[in-house]
Amino acid sequence: MIHPTAQIDPSAVIGANVRIGAYTVIGADVHIGDGTVIGPHVVVEGPTRIGKDNRIAQFASLGGDPQDMKFSGERTELVIGDRNLIREFVTINRGTPEGGGVTRIGNDNWLLAYVHVAHDCTVGNHTIFSNYSALAGHVEVGDWTVFSGYSGAHQFCKIGEHAFIAMGCLLGADVPPFLMMANDQGGRPRGLNTTGLKRRGFEPERITAIKRAYRTLYTSGLSLAEAREQLVVQAKDSEDVRAMLDFLDRSERGLAR
Template sequence: MSDSAPLIHPTAVIDPSAKLGEGVRVGAFTLIGADVEIGDGTEVGPHCSIHGPTRIGRDNRFIGHVAVGGEPQDKKFAGERTELVIGDRNVFREFVTLSRGTAGGGGVTTIGNDNWMLAYTHIAHDCHVADHCVFSNNTTLAGHVSVGNWVIISGFAGAHQFCRIGDHAFLGMGALVTGDIPPFTMVGIDGHGRPRGINSEGLKRRGFDAERISAIKRAYRTVFVAGLPLAEAKQQLAEQAQDSADVKQLLDFIESGERPLQR
């Protein structure tokens, strides 16, 4: 066996149709089903199950007892072909579950690149998670939830179906989200998912300077503190957005939503 050939524990069960890239490692008592593709350098630990159709990129780590690519938990699902697509360099800790999509929701669940999903995270059908997110223990996303880049979700927090969570948002421990969370927003830890300011510390760590953060704070106050009707708040944001691409991003997010904004 060459150094680049997959290294498969003798107790693992691999469907003949599965495609494993170079350097893939598969641990003890793991099941990899039909119509699964796993990219180079990915490590699948012990007691995992990966069902297809599932496409997995390179250099991912499934630590152990992870179950991905299973049928969606949706009573309308009737066995139609749907997919789970995972990017590169993600880490999935113990007992993470990721469901495939449904025909009514676009047919695919997607996970981007460089995400950390800690123990017992659940990502339901037709969710779309972008890049560089951290989901702490017991994070739960219902179906059709979209999560932007650099989002942090604390332990035992969750999102209602069809919600959107914008780039750089931060959800506190136990926060329950039932509406859209705009980019840059911090959500309170009182269990009701109320906005509690902007994620200033996270923005600083990602290189946002004081001028950008000040503009985002002003936009946040316009939407969440000033007590304005949403239509009037959006008019003021449009003026502020002329001098700030970040405010423009926030305004575009608000205007494109179908669920109510969580205010």
Template sequence: MSALIHPTAVVEPGATLGEGVQVGAFCYIGNDVVVGDGTTFGVHCSVQGPTTIGRDNRFVGHCAIGGEPQDKKYAGERVGLEIGDRNLFREFCTVNRGTGSGGGVTRVGNDNWLLAYTHVAHDCHVGNHCVFSNNATLAGHVTVGDHVILSGFAGIHQFCRIGAHAFIGMGAFVNGDVPPFVMVAQEGYGKPRGINSEGLKRRGFDSERIAAIKRAYRALYMSGASLDDARARLEEIAAQSEDVREFVSFIDGAQRGLLR
């Protein structure tokens, strides 16, 4: 089935639409935009290029996708946005393209839910199976792992990394790297408050894996040890746990300092 385009929509000649794409009323699809099969756009969506969108995505309405980065250093260089498959973008989502000095590309993976008024800034990399609740916001250059949940009104500072399976609580402001599996609660800037054990259970982690992650969390956040001493204890735990090895690897790559 060829694309279905509402009579009030504007699709520029330089756009490429796959089979079964639906473009709703008053949408705008710009030049240098590629849209995969089965993707749908509700009313008043706009997509600027260069942007590549995979298949079976759903943009509910009033989404602004692929806009210029909100960065004063941006000087019009060619930069892009890449979106994978089967993502849901609810009302008024905004996702910006990258910057020339930041790698040039913003990426959103597969099977994510970005709810109303969420924002993904320039040069962010979002993994797979994430949920961003209403008004959750990523500043520029943020990296988000797989299966991460950002609760409503959560805000992530630029250049931070959020590890896989982390859970950021409602209204928490994060200004440091969050290791995998950790829960962060609102308290001024966000503070670690245990591990995301319920989420891990839902994803098939057994009790032995979760227990090892808990030991790692206690060593890093509850022992009172310095980071160097805590890391030595983490190495001991990591010898018996692939999950904790991921935890340690994430800590070693911290750029903005670890959220403690």
């Protein structure tokens, strides 16, 4: 299961049925869960925790020092969940003390070739990062979000669940749940990700409520404060609108509008 040319630090913990390819380097304080497959020429630096049944392709670099000039060697971590696909040349850095110390990837995500996830990011579950997409430091990404090729997010941005980020779109503000963002003037809302919602089993009445909230927030001509007042009323009958309202209240960089 482990190629004889692989270099594994004695302190690394390797689970059952793990495969490690040729010339891969597993550093100190690395834990790899059962059933994970790691290809050739991969570097995993610690402290890093990788869960079960992940697939990590050749030349990925995981758990490297954060690319932060304030970092001076403090103990920080990378935590990766289960069943993730991490393709060629993906780079994921550990956290920083200022950002909580942990970069975290959830479960069932696809990170395709050349994706970069910087320090202190938090990525949920079932996301897709297409080739060359990237997250700067401290970015939060909700479940089921899709980043198309060559897209990216500025530091401290929050992207809500079920959002779709179009090819080449560079985000500089927070994106509420369910939105579709276009590559236009630095990233602008272009409706809802209704196709994604239907694929995930959202019933018509749920989508109708989300559409009403979107119109209130983006096409009604209301100020953000006025729109929020209406969303409070709409949220009484919709868990999805409550999620949008909660996201609005947690926004720090301001909403993409």
